[in-house]
Amino acid sequence: LxxxxxxxxxxxxxxxxxxxxxxxxxxxxxxxxxxxxxxxxxxxxxxxxxxxxxxxxxxxxxxxxxxxxxxxxxxxxxxxGGSLHGYLKAQPKRRVEEYDAKRIFRQLVEGIRYCHSRCITHRDIKLE
Missing domain, CATH: 3.30.200.20 (Phosphorylase Kinase; domain 1)
Structure with missing residues (x-):
């Protein structure tokens, strides 16, 4: 371990x-x-x-x-690579470039869409 x-x-x-x-x-x-x-x-x-x-x-x-x-x-x-929260905290002024924000958001939405297509709701999505 x-x-x-x-x-x-x-x-x-x-x-x-x-x-x-x-x-x-x-x-x-x-x-x-x-x-x-x-x-x-x-x-x-x-x-x-x-x-x-x-x-x-x-x-x-x-x-x-x-x-x-x-x-x-x-x-x-x-x-x-750690959590999304940790990643954001490490960025200058806690901001990410638009391209990176779009990429991250797209990945999140694709994962959530997959869950929803199987009638699954996460109920606890957070940056950590």
């Missing part, structure tokens, strides 16, 4: 390495004791079910699910 790159209400995300391919992956690690409450467990199961259906260049891909006694681990595509 590598460094932690994210944290949510129920899980942490760490960088991992898929040894057979030497490919970096993101590992979303849920501690099972945090999923004891039925609504949380239902929410995570729904997330997994939706991610398994998603195959789009602008949506993180789920590769594998590992279920142990203590953890549920989602092995996902790793996309380096």
């Amino acid at each position: 590598g460094k932690q790159i994210g944290q949510g209400a129920y899980a942490v995300v760490r960088i991992g390495l898929h040894k057979p391919t030497n490919q970096k992956v993101a590992m979303k690690i849920y501690k099972k004791y945090k999923l004891e409450e039925p609504n949380r467990r239902k929410s995570v199961k729904r997330e997994i079910k939706l991610m398994e259906k998603m195959k789009h260049q602008h949506i993180i891909q789920l590769f594998e699910i590992i279920d142990t006694n203590k953890y549920v681990i989602l092995i996902m595509e790793y996309v380096g």
Whole structure:
């Protein structure tokens, strides 16, 4: 396991390495004791079910699910470079060139359009 790159209400995300391919992956690690409450467990199961259906260049891909006694681990595509929020903060005066803004916006819209075409609404889109 590598460094932690994210944290949510129920899980942490760490960088991992898929040894057979030497490919970096993101590992979303849920501690099972945090999923004891039925609504949380239902929410995570729904997330997994939706991610398994998603195959789009602008949506993180789920590769594998590992279920142990203590953890549920989602092995996902790793996309380096940080968050959009971090990218914007690093820009002079927190502004991006029009070309870059259009490119980013187009990628976001294409990903959202793909979700909507499958009757999926994200409900939590943010720069982080």
